[in-house]
Structure formats: C-alpha cells, structure tokens
Amino acid sequence: MDQFLNSMSDPATPTSLSDYLQGLDQETVARMSRPSSPEVMALMDQHIMSLLGHLPPQEFDVTITTNRENLGRLLATALMSGYFLRGAEQRLKMEQSLTNSHEL
Structure with a gap:
C-alpha cells in the first residue's frame, strides 16, 4: 500500500498496480x-461524502483543495472500500444462494 501511495506522489516510479491499470483497455476500465x-453505489457515495464532509450544495459553495499525496490516499481509500463492498456483496449473494439451496 505504501508503494502505491508513493507512486501517486511520484509518477516516475512505476508499480505493478499502475502498470496494470495503464495496460487495461477502455472497455475493461469502464x-x-x-x-x-x-x-x-449508494454506500460508496456515503463513504466518500463522509471522508470529504458533506454540506448541501444548494446552501454552500464548497471547494476542496489538497495535494497529490493526499489525493492518492483518498483514491487508495476509495479503492479499498469498493473492493471490500464488492467482496461483502458477493459473500451475501453466496450465503443467500446456499440458504435457498438448503431450503429445497
């Protein structure tokens, strides 16, 4: 993880993750x-809003300023959260499938 964060602050330092992502075609990335x-999607929205802070846009004009390192950390956090949520969702579906198959 530290290597990934360091590469975000120094784009000249390649990592296997950045090499992998750069090698993907646009359809795969999409x-x-x-x-x-x-x-x-709703859980990711809530998580990112909690990281950034959420004020209603109709009442506040919010601008967030950060540096490259902190933006890299935010990206890494979002990636890890998305990975976790995807795994949890797959596990829930598998458990539901197993429960349904035992009921038959």
Missing part, C-alpha cells in the same frame, strides 16, 4: 468502474 448494484 466495466470495472461500474458499481455492481445501486446499493453498492
């Missing part, structure tokens, strides 16, 4: 970027 369900 497919991987789509949330698997509306529920996962």
Whole structure:
C-alpha cells in the first residue's frame, strides 16, 4: 500500500498496480468502474461524502483543495472500500444462494 501511495506522489516510479491499470483497455476500465448494484453505489457515495464532509450544495459553495499525496490516499481509500463492498456483496449473494439451496 505504501508503494502505491508513493507512486501517486511520484509518477516516475512505476508499480505493478499502475502498470496494470495503464495496460487495461477502455472497455475493461469502464466495466470495472461500474458499481455492481445501486446499493453498492449508494454506500460508496456515503463513504466518500463522509471522508470529504458533506454540506448541501444548494446552501454552500464548497471547494476542496489538497495535494497529490493526499489525493492518492483518498483514491487508495476509495479503492479499498469498493473492493471490500464488492467482496461483502458477493459473500451475501453466496450465503443467500446456499440458504435457498438448503431450503429445497
């Protein structure tokens, strides 16, 4: 994880993750970027808003300023959260499937 964060602050330092992502075609990136369900999308929205702070846009004009390192950390946090939520969703579906198969 530290190597990934360091590469975010120094783009000249390649990592296996950055090499992998740069090698993906646009269709694959688009497919991987789509949330698997509306529920996962809502949870990711809530998580990112909690990280950034959420004020109603109709009442506040909010500008967030950060540096490259902190933005890299935010990206890493979002990636890890998305990965966790996707795994949890898959596990829930598997448990539901197993429960349904035992009921038959």
